[in-house]
Amino acid sequence: MHPNLLILGGTTEATALARAVSEAGLTGTVSFAGRVDRPVRQPLPQRVGGFGGVDGLATYLRAHKITHLIDATHPFASAMSHNAVAASAQADIPMVALTRPPWSAQPGDNWTNVPDIPAAVAALDRPACNVMLAVGRMHLAEFAPNPQHTYLLRLVDPPKAPLPLPKTEIIVDRGPFSEASDRTLMETHQIDLVVSKNSGGTGASAKLAAARALGLPVLMIDRPPQPKRHELATPGDVLTWIHSTNLGV
Numbered sequence: 396m397h398p399n400l401l402i403l404g405g406t407t408e409a410t411a412l413a414r415a416v417s418e419a420g421l422t423g424t425v426s427f428a429g430r431v432d433r434p435v436r437q438p439l440p441q442r443v444g445g446f447g448g449v450d451g452l453a454t455y456l457r458a459h460k461i462t463h464l465i466d467a468t469h470p471f472a473s474a475m476s477h478n479a480v481a482a483s484a485q486a487d488i489p490m491v492a493l494t495r496p497p498w499s500a501q502p503g504d505n506w507t508n509v510p511d512i513p514a515a516v517a518a519l520d521r522p523a524c525n526v527m528l529a530v531g532r533m534h535l536a537e538f539a540p541n542p543q544h545t546y547l548l549r550l551v552d553p554p555k556a557p558l559p560l561p562k563t564e565i566i567v568d569r570g571p572f573s574e575a576s577d578r579t580l581m582e583t584h585q586i587d588l589v590v591s592k593n594s595g596g597t598g599a600s601a602k603l604a605a606a607r608a609l610g611l612p613v614l615m616i617d618r619p620p621q622p623k624r625h626e627l628a629t630p631g632d633v634l635t636w637i638h639s640t641n642l643g644v
């Protein structure tokens with residue numbers, strides 16, 4: 396049977412995998428949640444929107460005759476990742492996750508690690524300062540208990556509704572970013588503290604290098620737990636896994 400992949404995307408790594416899959420002449424579709432107005436163009440066909448939970452994804456896998464499911468979503472997209480594991484079992488379709496290691500502090504870093512977003516919010520219960528809040532648009536409301544800070548937000552799309560934080564400075568831009576430009580950004584906005592998810596990867600790491608260079612503290616939010624699953628590190632590993640499955644490829 397010719398492989399027919401479904402790649403759960405929305406990351407730099409998923410786009411790299413889609414490129415590798417396309418170059419290998421394999422068939423596949425990249426799936427986006429629909430959180431941004433213009434998802435990065437993929438070298439494979441793409442679809443947008445939720446599947447409707449575990450049952451919806453299992454139905455999609457069967458209906459589209461998917462042979463391999465690859466979860467290449469962001470490490471903080473844990474609901475999707477749990478659904479992917481459950482749906483692949485329900486539809487009896489092999490699945491792997493394409494993952495990236497978390498960032499770890501280097502010499503010169505001044506990080507405080509917190510386990511989750513509520514802990515980051517609690518840590519911000521302090522006198523007003525200028526915070527670069529790099530947690531994504533979906534989580535801004537959780538920071539409303541600390542309206543005293545001025546928050547620098549970098550968003551992929553301009554906000555369509557009033558933000559849940561009273562004092563914000565908004566940059567509309569999409570990564571990857573460079574250390575030099577992030578340094579300039581932090582200096583221009585007189586940033587005192589950077590709040591970041593521990594996303595890992597290269598697309599968003601420039602802010603950490605910039606914070607290190609400027610001696611700025613970072614509040615680093617640990618990743619949510621992921622389900623038990625088979626994890627691979629590179630697009631090449633995923634291609635090898637596809638070829639190693641006994642589907643007569």
Ligand code: NAP
Pocket residue numbers: 403404405406426427428430443444445446447448449451452467468469471472473474475476478530531533592
């Ligand atoms: P999430 O909380 O884990 O997922 C919530 C729901 O959104 C899922 O149950 C699913 O809806 C839908 N969904 C999520 N990813 C999808 C995908 N790739 N294709 C189709 N439906 C998807 O996810 P999230 O944290 O909001 O992230 C959404 C997307 O943004 C993901 O594709 C992720 O890779 C990307 N992203 C997330 C972050 C982050 O920090 N969370 C950062 C960068 C990129 P149904 O249950 O209806 O299927």
